[in-house]
Amino acid sequence: MNNLLGIECGATHTVALFEQENKVTQAEFGPANIRLINKKQISHLLQEIAKTFPKPKVIAIGMAGVRTATDQQLLHKAVEKAWPNTDLIHATNDLETALEADLNNKQTSRVLVLSGTGSCCYGKSINGSTSKLGGWGHILGDKSSGYEISLRALKACVFYLDRDGTWSTLGQRILHRLQLNSPDQLIDWAAKANKPEIAALAKEVFAAWAKRDKIAIDIIDAAASTLAKDACACAKKLTSKTDSIRFLLAGSVLIKQPKFAHMVAKSIRARRPGSQVGILKKESCWGSLELARKMAKQSPQKRSKTPFEQSSIIPIPDLALLDQAPTEQRHPLSINLDRMTLDQAIELFLNEDSQIPAAINEEKINIRKIIRWVVNAFKNDGRLFYCGAGTSGRLGILDASECPPTFRTDPEQVQGIIAGGFSAICQSVEGAEDDTNAGAEAIRFRGINKHDVFIGIAASGRTPFVWGGIWEANKRGAKTALLCFNPKLKIPQGNKPNIVINPKIGPELLTGSTRLKSGTATKLILNIITTMAMVQSGKVIGNLMVDLDPSNTKLRDRAVRIVQQLANADEQQARKTLEKNKWNVKKAINHLSKI
Secondary structure, X not given: OOXXXXXXXXXXXXXXXXXXXXXXXXXXXXXXXXXXXXXXXXXXXXHHHHHHOOOOOEEEEEEEOOOOHXXXXXXXXXXXXXXXXXOEEEEEEXXXXXXXXXXXXXXXXXXXXXXXXXXXXXXXXXXXXXXXEEOOHHHHOOOOOHHHHHHHHHHHHHHHHHHXXXXXXXXXXXXXXXXXXXXXXXXXXXXXXXXXXXXXXXXXXXXXXXXXXXXXXXXXXXXXXXXXXXXXXXXXXXXXXXXXXXXXXXXXXXXXXXXXXXXXXXXXXXXXXXXXXXXXXOOOHHHHHHHHHHHHHOOOXXXXXOHHHHHHHOOOOOHHHHHHOHHHOOOHHHOOHHHOOHHHHHHHHHHHHHOHHHHHHOOHHHHHHHHHHHHHHHHOOOOEEEXXXXXXXXHHHHHHHHHXXXXXXXXXXXXXXXXXXXXXXXXXXXXXXXXXXXXXXXXHHOOOXXXXXXXXXXOOOOOHHHHHHHHHHHHOOOEEEEEOOOOOOOOOOOOOOOEEEOOOOOOOOOOOOOOOHHHHHHHHHHHHHHHHHHHHOOOEEOOEEOOOOOOOHHHHHHHHHHHHHHHOOOHHHHHHHHHHOOOOHHHHHHHHHOO
């Protein structure tokens, strides 16, 4: 029989189960949440597990905090590194493994109702589709978790103290638990307490609830009702209300508070009559081992794909052809760049850059079309979106961020999207550009529609994040364009942008460094698109910016000079008129022209 390894990584500890010839060995390790530990720490944990057991042929791992395909890919790669040449690996979240720990009634759609330190509802139908509510962490979510129950108790206790001047029984229990002498000391304690420390106070809330403390009753009643509502909402996303479904209660709050679990179960049955509701009797780690068993029985052809493998359903260029892109070729004139004198190198760089405008000029017709798209979009309350990864993404954000001060536009009108989000502006976010689904999600959550223009920027033309964005923007009816520097690029069938701008600028002097010529060419093209779109939108008179936002001394001096030139006014008159019109250049010019 295959050697199987199931790993469950949670906020409090990690449990690994190794199965060999029907014998299971268990070992416990430190906590692991992909949101709270870095790649080095994940690698160290997995190496520790690898040293504990013989080499497995199949591994299934569930880790807390895993939400996206990128998360799963990161975890998958970490497992591959710890166990090279392993036959099968399934990397997922701890919710899927917990659900798999229910070994009964697998022919019924199921919903896991989890309330521990955090909370979440996770469902899986018979056909394999999934649904989820919660799991956003204690700041954004965790409704009816130990953390939220405790936090609500703390807030309620101090509220009623302020309002009524009385300190409740629940408040007394909390002070005793924390060894504090007065409510005032809760301020300093709460400022330093972490999530598990706050969540631990839930025991006192339940104890006060058993003693019929009114505050505790209100909190626990609300928590049970909310959990039941969320559980049924999760089930509704999976199947119709009349279909059979099994709810599984899990997590330390529900397991250790049976009366509370009974309340939740009763509320679920009231909202969804005929439902099965039970307690998850096996620990989640057994679910990870069960996943490994199922994988071992499947043939490679039938093995279910992980979400990051499924992301390839969005058509993207053949990544195997990347080495043919000019951006990856060595430039014949810079082969000896490391041995050139500085004067020779400077002359070479400037000579290469001087050829960029001619290459861009060859794309003049397509650039003109895009400018007209953007002008039309602005007239119809539409927006311009740039989307890219790395240098390309940063250049899009740079151009977008310059529009409000230069043309007094709403910051929403021109937007930059970068793979990896805000943190990727200043540093690399590994794997972000390879997530096609994340690109599509970014567009979906920006609400792009038929009035908008989307420009994907990818020097090599192959960035999956950008192609995900093109796919979603096309689907939503936006005008789409791709800016790249790879004449050999083959546009995928079924995911074609309306326009491709593809200047032939050749290889980079520093092989693969697309911040050089590709970056320069990108900046030039974006400059032309937004500047001329603003000109065509009436934000320029002659070559003067009449809609600039004079937010500093330099720009105010410029505004004064613009008003002087266009309204034939002296400096004092221009400045006073601008001040009277709150430094709106157009209004100042119109005011003076009527005098």
